[in-house]
Amino acid sequence: MPIANNNFAVADWIIFAGSLFLSGCIGIFCGGKQRTTKDFLMGNRELKTLPVAVSILMSFFSAILILGAPAEMYTNGTQYYIYVFGQMAAAAFGAILFVPLFYPLKLTSVFEYVELRFKSRATRLTVTAINAFTTIIHTGVTSFAPSTALQAVSGFPEWASFLLIGCVCTFYTFLGGLKAVVLVNVFQFIVMFGSLLAIIVTATAEVGGFGNVWELNDEWGRIDFWNFDVDPTIRHTFWALTVGGMLSWIGSFGASQQSIQRFSALPSLRQAKLAVLLNCVGVCVMVTCACVAGISVFAYYVMKGCDPYTNKDIQNTNQIIPNFVMEKLNFHGVRGLFFAALFSGALSKISANLSSLVTTMWEDVIKPHVHKKSDVVQMRITRCLVLLFGAIGVGASFVVRSLDGTVLQVSLSFMGTASGALNGFIVLGAFFPCCNWIGAIVGPIVSYAVMMWISIAKYSVIGVEEKLDFPALNCTVKNASRSLVTNKITPYLMTSEINMITTVNSHIPMATDELSGLDRLYSLSYLWYATLGLIISVVVGLVASFITSPTKPEDVDPAYLIPWCDRLCCYLPSSLRTYCHSGVEHGSQESVLSIRYTKSLEENKRNEPHVFVLSNDNNINDQRQSMDAN
Structure with missing residues (x-):
């Protein structure tokens, strides 16, 4: 069912196409200056602080933020906003702990550190393989959200969106390398921020001001920040959102390929630390805007007297924000700007993934075998890698299309499942001089296997029924009802909110205190995945190291350790x-x-x-x- 009754106007298509065209032009502008792999992969280490800071931010935010965070606030209230403090703490600790470790090493691939620290090529190839698999899957998830939304409002087929996103990303990354990715990310940030502001201003104006927005959400039980329950199976609590969120994101900001590749391209350590610290501000601004958009749109539908999902105007709550845009932002070109923002978010994330995949594959796998080749040949190889991984990313989008679940929860689950293992390689190396290469391999592999098992099994556990009410007084569909069940597979498609949406009540919801045994483990909140994965990595890695003869601390160069x-x-x-x-x-x-x-x-x-x-x-x-x- 199409969203609302409005279709794209010519001006909307022009704005939408123009944003994609401009992204490609930036790649052309940067492409003529790429002469060596150092230029292509690292921008010759001459980038500027603010663009790099924005690029790091946009490497982890995508269309999922624009659709998912507002839908979460709309559906379950304001508690999710506490997550921003965990993300800000992650950026701060990443700048304090990890930037001073990695920047002086002048790494191109973060996994080079793993080989240097553990003196093991096998360890480096292991972490490269885990990262490549996870990044490819996440690339497919990222392109799905805007494709679904655009199809709902315009009939533009999903497969065409997959190809469009993949081709544009591949084009400007192929031509301009890291410098093009960074500059395009800045442009995409402006588009995303502008679209969120347009939604907030329009919705609050319709309701009569932000005071009324807050009051209406409070009346409907949406204003609730402080759940201090320590039960890890509760999906969102203060501890899960702050502590779990921080441990989920600290590796992304401080020890991921996307981040290290960018801050290592700056001229000084001071600038590198500043670039990561600025993400505290960026995270606060973007997440706050997305969350305010969610409660503002909810207040609008309260005033209207009918929730569009209850009224069956949309198939799932992922489409709430696009539905509002098509319904109220009916100025020619504004709707095109919103969908340009969705695609900009996807482009920023996918281009970051593409750049990091190419860099790690080149540095960790291919370069040792072709180091004697000329710069021209090496540049050709790296650009061929861009084409290869661009095609693989498009293929991953079609695979993800057939999966059940929700875009945000699936993406965060995959990220949490892998981040515990990936962070484990770094933490074992940087904080534990006694860890040897065997422990550095065994710990993260066990962690990845266990967390993947929990993540997949989670969908067999019936969650807790949502109890918040939704406005339905003026709905035209009689006896309309909704059932929101966490951890429940959707029969339709993957959406960008955190909750699972279903219209099929084939099972009776079960409270978490009724769960026992493995079911309780499977019901672990996705926000604790990275934490549990990191604990498993460290404990198993240290045990394996002590069994197989631990490394003597004096044999480890202090340059590879963090004086925490x-x-x-x-x-x-x-x-x-x-x-x-x-x-x-x-x-x-x-x-x-x-x-x-x-x-x-x-x-x-x-x-x-x-x-x-x-x-x-x-x-x-x-x-x-x-x-x-x-």
Whole structure:
């Protein structure tokens, strides 16, 4: 059933197509300056702080934010907003802990760190494989949300949207590399932010101001922030949204390929830390706008007296925001801007995934075998990788299309399932000098297998029936009813809200306190996936290391370790900090770290270690000094 009764006007199609065309033009603009793989993959490490900060933000936000967060607020109230504090804390801790570790190493692929730390090629290839599989699946999920919405309002087929998104992303990434991706992300951020503001302004004006929005949501039981229940099976609690959310996102901001590739392309460590810290502001702005849009649209439908899902105007609550746009933002071009924002979100996320996939595959798998080839040949290979993974991403979209579930929960579940394992590689290496390469492989693999098992089995557990009411006084469909059941498979399609939507009451909902055994484990909130996965990675990895002879801490170069006490407790006297730092020697003014790393096979053969002079405030000395091998 199409949303509302309005179709795209010519102006809407022009705005929509124009945004895609401009994204492609940016790729053309940047493409002429790409001469080497360093230019293509890292922007020659000469990017600017603010664009990189925006690009990091847009690497993790997509159309799922525009559709999913408002739908969650509309359906289940304001508690989800607490999630923003977990994300902001993740960005802050990522800048404090991980940026000073990775930036001085000047990595192109984050998984190079894994090989350097554990002195194991197998460990590097293992983490590369897990990351590639997860990224490809998430790419398919990301392109599905805007495709479904556009089909609902215009009849534009989903398969054509998949191809359109894939081709545009591949085009500007193929031509411009990382620099094009960063600049396009800035443009896409502006489009997404503008569309959310348009929805908020229109909805609040219809209701009579934000005061009325808040009052109406309060009357309908939507204003509820503080659920301090410690039960991990409850989908959203204060602890799950803050602690679980922080642990889910800290790896994304501080230790993911998308983030490290970008902040390592900046000229200095100070700029790299600032770029990640600025995401605290970016996250707050974008999530706040998306959440306010959700409660504003709910207030509008309360005033109207009929919820569009209850009235069967839409198939699922994923379509609530597009329905409102088609119903009230009936100015020519504005609706086109909204759908341009949806596609911009998808493009930003997919291009980030595409860039990171190409970079890791080149650095971790292909480069060691073609290092003697000329720059021209290496550039051709990397661009062929862009085409290859672009095609694979489009194929993943068609696979995801056939899955049941919801876009946001499926995407966050996949991210949580994998992030525990991926973060495990980094945490075991950076915080535990005793961990050896066997533990670094066994721990994350066990974690990934267990969390994937829980994630899949979760859909066999019947969740808790939602109890919030929805306006239906003026609905035209008689005896209209809705049933919102968490953890329940939808019979229609994947939507972008967190809850599972179903119109089939084939099972009686079961309260979580009635669950026992494995069913209780399967009902674990998706927000705790990353936390549980990380715990499994660390515990199993350390046990495996001690069984197979742990690494001696003195054999680990301190450049690969995080002195967590120094960075989190810098206000303490140095005499106290020496008892818990990770082995870095401290002087009164400077610490000199002998960072024995190699950036390529050629450097490895030359065996040229480097010294970085780090001041107490972690500012890197611009002068790198070459040393003799001894």
